Amino acid sequence: MDAVRTETAVVHDAPPSWKVRARDVSVFYGDKQALFDVSVDIAPRQVTAFIGPSGCGKSTFLRCINRMNDTIPTARVKGEILLDGASINDPRLDVVELRARVGMVFQKPNPFPKSIFENVAYGPRIHGLFRSRTELEETVTKSLKRAGLWNEVKDRLHEPGTGLSGGQQQRLCIARAIATQPEVVLMDEPCSALDPIATAIIEELIDELRSKFTIVIVTHSMQQAARVSQKTAFFHLGKLIEEGRTEDIFSKPRHKQTEDYITGKIG
Ligand SMILES: Nc1ncnc2c1ncn2[C@@H]1O[C@H](COP(=O)(O)OP(=O)(O)O)[C@@H](O)[C@H]1O
Numbered sequence: 001m002d003a004v005r006t007e008t009a010v011v012h013d014a015p016p017s018w019k020v021r022a023r024d025v026s027v028f029y030g031d032k033q034a035l036f037d038v039s040v041d042i043a044p045r046q047v048t049a050f051i052g053p054s055g056c057g058k059s060t061f062l063r064c065i066n067r068m069n070d071t072i073p074t075a076r077v078k079g080e081i082l083l084d085g086a087s088i089n090d091p092r093l094d095v096v097e098l099r100a101r102v103g104m105v106f107q108k109p110n111p112f113p114k115s116i117f118e119n120v121a122y123g124p125r126i127h128g129l130f131r132s133r134t135e136l137e138e139t140v141t142k143s144l145k146r147a148g149l150w151n152e153v154k155d156r157l158h159e160p161g162t163g164l165s166g167g168q169q170q171r172l173c174i175a176r177a178i179a180t181q182p183e184v185v186l187m188d189e190p191c192s193a194l195d196p197i198a199t200a201i202i203e204e205l206i207d208e209l210r211s212k213f214t215i216v217i218v219t220h221s222m223q224q225a226a227r228v229s230q231k232t233a234f235f236h237l238g239k240l241i242e243e244g245r246t247e248d249i250f251s252k253p254r255h256k257q258t259e260d261y262i263t264g265k266i267g
């Protein structure tokens with residue numbers, strides 16, 4: 001916010017304070033309500049962490065942001081989500097294009113059974129984002145570099161992605177997600193299948209990526225949220241209890257439930 005205020009003093013158009021805006025979002029699986037009236041703004045080019053006990057709706061809400069809940073037959077979503085001011089539920093909006101703009105990285109690294117090169121080339125190919133083989137190669141190289149994987153794979157781009165270590169596979173999935181130049185990257189517990197060293201590499205990478213992308217990360221690790229995020233949202237039993245600057249959430253939570261969670265009393 002300070003940066004925004006400083007900038008308004010010199011430029012007329014302050015950068016928008018949110019990239020994604022959710023209003024009264026509820027999700028039902030069949031008859032069971034899993035998410036209750038969640039309203040939150042996600043800041044651009046920052047890392048927002050969703051924290052809270054298992055089953056509180058973090059993944060459910062994350063999946064709303066690129067309409068991945070559409071792929072779950074029993075799921076029904078109510079409320080409004082705006083991406084840069086436009087509703088993502090607009091019937092004119094192409095959901096495949098939405099998911100190129102709002103990429104996703106999952107808990108378990110899930111490279112396609114294809115070469116390292118083809119894993120990263122996949123998105124640009126299905127979206128026709130290049131004019132020549134050279135341009136495609138440049139995109140793949142750039143994405144692997146940004147994902148901090150280039151040096152480890154540059155001599156074996158045509159070997160299977162599934163042959164990499166877990167941490168490398170997750171960086172490959174990040175390279176695949178950013179190859180379409182998304183605006184937002186959603187990450188659902190991206191380190192939970194990784195060892196501490198691979199986790200540290202991914203956390204460092206997330207910090208670098210926020211200069212280009214808006215990042216939302218679900219994590220069950222409060223330490224991780226504190227390390228990587230600037231904003232934190234705490235969920236409990238399907239409700240967003242509070243959100244704000246990460247340092248404030250951890251040092252002076254306003255709600256008792258948040259305090260109980262961060263001090264380890266619940267969760
Ligand atoms: N595909 C699904 N079908 C039915 N219920 C689900 C499904 N996914 C999640 N849920 C339920 O929704 C609630 C929130 O789950 P989830 O969003 O996965 O929580 P979290 O990611 O915080 O652990 C839980 O009660 C969970 O059992």
Ligand SMILES: [Mg+2]
Nearest residue numbers: 058059060218
């Ligand atoms: Mg989850």
